Amino acid sequence: MEVIENMRGKSEKDEPLLKTYFKRYLLDVRGVSSRTVKHYCDALNNITRHLKEKHLIRDSIYEVTDLKVLHDLRDILLQDADFVALDRRGNRMYTAGFNNYLRFAEGQSFAELHDRAGALDIPMPPIAEEPRTYEVHHFMRSDILRGQTLAFADYRCEMDGDHKTFIAERTHKPYMESHHAIPIHLQGKFEHSLDIYANLVCLCPICHRKIHYGLMDDRRLMMYEIYEKRHERLSRSGITLGKEEFADLVLHDGADYARHL
Ligand SMILES: [Zn+2]
Ligand SMILES: [Zn+2]
Numbered sequence: 675m676e677v678i679e680n681m682r683g684k685s686e687k688d689e690p691l692l693k694t695y696f697k698r699y700l701l702d703v704r705g706v707s708s709r710t711v712k713h714y715c716d717a718l719n720n721i722t723r724h725l726k727e728k729h730l731i732r733d734s735i736y737e738v739t740d741l742k743v744l745h746d747l748r749d750i751l752l753q754d755a756d757f758v759a760l761d762r763r764g765n766r767m768y769t770a771g772f773n774n775y776l777r778f779a780e781g782q783s784f785a786e787l788h789d790r791a792g793a794l795d796i797p798m799p800p801i802a803e804e805p806r807t808y809e810v811h812h813f814m815r816s817d818i819l820r821g822q823t824l825a826f827a828d829y830r831c832e833m834d835g836d837h838k839t840f841i842a843e844r845t846h847k848p849y850m851e852s853h854h855a856i857p858i859h860l861q862g863k864f865e866h867s868l869d870i871y872a873n874l875v876c877l878c879p880i881c882h883r884k885i886h887y888g889l890m891d892d893r894r895l896m897m898y899e900i901y902e903k904r905h906e907r908l909s910r911s912g913i914t915l916g917k918e919e920f921a922d923l924v925l926h927d928g929a930d931y932a933r934h935l
Contacts, residue, residue: 688799690736691867692818693718695794696778702793704783717764717771724757735775739816744779748772779818781825791826791871797912798867801858815869820852827876833899837878851882855900856913856920857927866912872904873913890925897921 697715700706706714722734725747731738738744751757751772761768777783801815829847831837842849853875854868861868877885885896901917908915915923 690734691798691869692736692739692779692816693734694796694798695871696736696775698794698796699778700774703787703790713767714771714774717768718775720760721751721768721772724751724754724760728754739818741779741818741821744776744818748776779822781822784822784825785828787826788828792907792910795870795872795907795910797865797910798870800865801861801867801869815854815858819869819871819874823852823871823874824850824876826871830876831878831881832875832903833877833881833896837881839878849879850876851879853877853882853885855904855908856915856924860923860927863923864913868913870911872907872911875900875904893925894921897924 693715697711700711700714701708718735722731725731725735726733728750730747730750735744735747738747752769757768824845824847827850829845829850831839831850839849841847855873855875856864856868858868881896885893888896898917898921901920905915905917905920
């Protein structure tokens with residue numbers, strides 16, 4: 675039980691981060707009616723209940739941060755006679771809810787949302803630390819958010835969209851990496867979550883290594899560029915920093931850096 679209680683977004687009034695983002699995405703980005711959003715969310719609540727009864731998840735569908743696990747869960751549901759019957763009685767609202775959530779989690783059509791990404795920049799409660807049974811404390815990071823970050827940027831390096839990589843087998847898109855502009859282990863210094871769209875940047879592998887291991891001066895220039903691109907979005911997400919403050923915070927964090935790729 676300790677594990678569950680320590681999971682992200684589990685505090686009473688705070689709903690899970692991915693649920694908040696999903697609702698915003700449907701309403702403000704995809705322009706779905708609030709009635710339909712409610713239907714989808716109800717469907718996902720029922721799916722959560724169903725999966726918990728089968729001991730397939732511990733908490734809620736929104737706590738699943740691995741895309742592959744989400745796909746597996748859908749496959750399991752579609753082969754489950756009880757679920758299929760339930761879905762049929764409910765006019766297939768359950769599969770519609772799950773499929774829309776998967777579309778969101780996969781970052782489908784995120785590339786076209788570029789200019790509307792601001793709709794998703796909202797302050798989120800800070801990331802919870804994992805239970806103290808771990809020797810080293812890790813902050814939980816969402817793999818779903820990472821994947822969506824790449825889709826948002828349309829798989830182009832945010833330092834220079836012309837940077838070339840190779841095609842990744844998993845996505846059949848140019849291989850890119852997601853980078854936290856403000857390292858996640860600095861969460862303790864902030865009131866709001868650092869694992870948010872505004873703090874995630876899509877970088878080509880060379881730029882990503884460079885921003886972690888490059889010359890101090892080069893890294894500072896990269897920080898300035900990221901700052902220019904992101905400070906307004908960060909501020910809307912409850913993270914307000916000046917340009918030098920931002921660069922200093924990240925650059926003077928050297929020792930911890932390598933393990934936070
Ligand atoms: Zn990084
Ligand atoms: Zn690059």
